[in-house]
Amino acid sequence: MQPPTLTTERLVLRPLEPRDAEAVHRACQDADILRWTTVPNPYQFKHAEEFVGVISPAGWSGDTLYNFGVFTADGTFVGSMGLVGLTRLGAPECRAELGFWTDPRQRGHGYTAEAARAVARWSFRELGVERLEWLAEVGNEASRAVARSVGFVMEGTQRARMVNAGVRRDVWVGALLPQDFGISARTPYRPGG
DSSP: OOOOOEEOSSEEEEOOOGGGHHHHHHHTTOHHHHHHSOSOSSOOHHHHHHIIIIIHHHHHHHTSOEEEEEEETTOOEEEEEEEEEEESTTSTTOEEEEEEEEOGGGTTSSHHHHHHHHHHHHIIIIIOOSEEEEEEETTOHHHHHHHHHHTOEEEEEEEEEEEETTEEEEEEEEEEOGGGGTOOOSSOOOOOO
16 A cells, blocks of 8 residues: 555644664653564564564555554654454455554654544544454553543453563553444444343
């Protein structure tokens, strides 16, 4: 897929580029990013170079990972926001997982939720995603606060869902549907109950 650039009132979301490696490396020294995400620990500059120069571009070209760098209008790096776990794009069962992390210097401004709403809308309208999932290790209250502010409905806890630092861990799960944003889905939805 040809990577798009998304804009919001305050942000520009674009594919990460080699020139972003330094900002990614600096952000990923943060203890919370290292604790709650699956980035390598310790996070070395070579990891940032690989992420922006190999992993992210390969994801776009192979339709396996759609990762955006999030920037303020003046070009300040905010963080990373992407769709992972893409399942059968274009099919009725089309779903994806939204993953993100934020540079600690940019937290508390609402940037991550703003970027997440933009990526969610794009995924529903352009990719035909009919279920967007959010997962975070149990205890990651900051991630859950972002997901709730975007409109994700918390669905519960899945036991032993992820491996982080060589340990299988429980995760919280939430979902967002196109209908939650006033967007029609291709497949009708009939809630249970």
